[in-house]
Amino acid sequence: MDVVVIGGSVAGLACALLLEQQGHRCIVLERDRETLPDSPVAAFATWHRPGVPQLRHSHAFLARLRNALRERIPGFYDRLLRAGAEEIGVAELFGPTIDDPTPQPGDDELVMLACRRATFEWALRAEVLSRAGIQIRTGVRVVGFHAVPDPEATAAHRQRIAGVRVAGEEPVRADLVIDASGRHSRAPRWLDRLGLPSPTSERSASGIFYCSRFYRGDPAQGAERRELAIAADFGFLKYAVFHGDAGIFSVTLAASPDDDELSGLRSQAGFETAARLLPQVARFVAGAEPVSRIHTMAGLDNQRRVPVPDAAQGLVLLGDASLHTNPLYGRGCTMAVLHASLLADATSSHGAEPEMEATFARHTERELLPWYRLACSQDRDAIEHSAAYRDGSAEEQTRSDGTLDPKAYMRSLVRRGVLPAMRTDARVARRGFRSFHMLDPPGSMMRDADVMKRILARFRENEASPRSPAPLSRENFVASLAGSE
Secondary structure (H helix, E strand, C coil): EEEEEEEECCCHHHHHHHHHCCCCCCEECCCCCCCCCCCCCHHHCCCCCCCCCCCCCCCCHHHHHHHHHHHHHHHHHCCCCCCCCEEEHHHHHCCCCCCCCCCCCCCCHCCCEEECCCHHHHHHHHHHHHCCEEEEEEEEEEEEEEEEEECCCCCCCCCEEEEEECCCCCCCCEEEECCCCCCCCCCHHHHCCCCCCCEEEEEEEECCEEEEEECCCCCHCCHHCCEEEEEEEEECCEEEECCCCCCCEEEEEEEECCCHHHHHHHHHHHHHHHHHCCCCCCCCCCCEEEECCEEECCCCCEEEECCCCCCEEEEECCCCCCEECEEEHHHHHHHHHHHHHHEEEEEEEECCHHHHHHHHHHHHHHHCCHHHHHHHHHHHHHHHHHHHHHCCCCCCEEECCCCECHHHHHHHHHHHHHHHHHCCCCHHCCCHHHHHHCCCCCCCCCHHHHHHHHHHHHHHHHHHHHCCCCCHHHHHHHHHHHHHC
């Protein structure tokens, strides 16, 4: 069948590759004009992608993504490794305190990728350009859908989407239109103009702005600096360090957009001051060379668009156009490729028949909706916790009636049970890796009786010990940040 993909995003290009492998003919329409740079180095330095504002932000390329690429698009995966992406197995991330560092059965799937988003996109675009069954057109502005009568349609409107309208051109016709244009998709507006039912939409605030900067570290120290978890949440501030390719790593700092006293993180002086106040981050940036400016993003709500039962056939929403979660959790590229794989499976079974879209919707709900709901729940709790820090009540573990606050207890359990256990207990560390890397469904770790026994033992041990002073107080952090301006 003939397929039109709106948007040369990770989801759109991955889907085009998967569908081309099934023998379908794909046209990718990309609004950004600039063509592929000569190398990943040039892509990071100069590739102008207004439609991908996150191109120079930190990214996590999870084990589930790596496994899917190896299995489903091996040609692209090989190209990505040749471009500089590096595999990092779970055992390579164990620190000296782990109880049993020996490899275990199943470790071959517990492998993440160290890579920059620019490198990933460069290799993905290069792979698409190498495929005879895919045409990619840049600088093309899609302005609407092309609808035609469909006498066989069961919906009252009896129309189907049969292509897209492009500025200054005749419609580009297709058996299937895939909207992979991102979280700002215009699909609902275009459907409204045609008098066709548009997806229902829901939003949930992520409650963050975040800033990223890239650094070139000492290649000789690269492997020594790897750790299972280089991240923390202080309630008022979150941070993470991400392994990249070519000896480059990135640091991301995140805070509430309502916390005016932390807005200084957006400046170079404020970012660097903050990075050196965080011991784990300071160890990375000491002696490293900054290779980017500070990149900031905000307004990234969790968002979901759900097709309605009487939707016009011939159109599916893919990737962020369908479902978008807080990027701080590092699941974006993994969910994009997973979503593309689900669509390819549905078309393999049903082609462009109506049952394909129903199958795709069911599988999306099964595979991706739990992660969306988890992100919404985590963000609601984080927003409450951040507000509590600003009003001085964040450390209170009990309610006014003397009962235990379950959310406060869970935060304490993670901080004083889960994370310490992951640094010392290989069984817990592997289970934590599987959870973070989307290899197990949300909540699986907490339902593992043996793992929870180990976590609770470590938690009780830490609770019985004298509490160390907080590594970073909001008061001192704000004062240092203000002094950097």
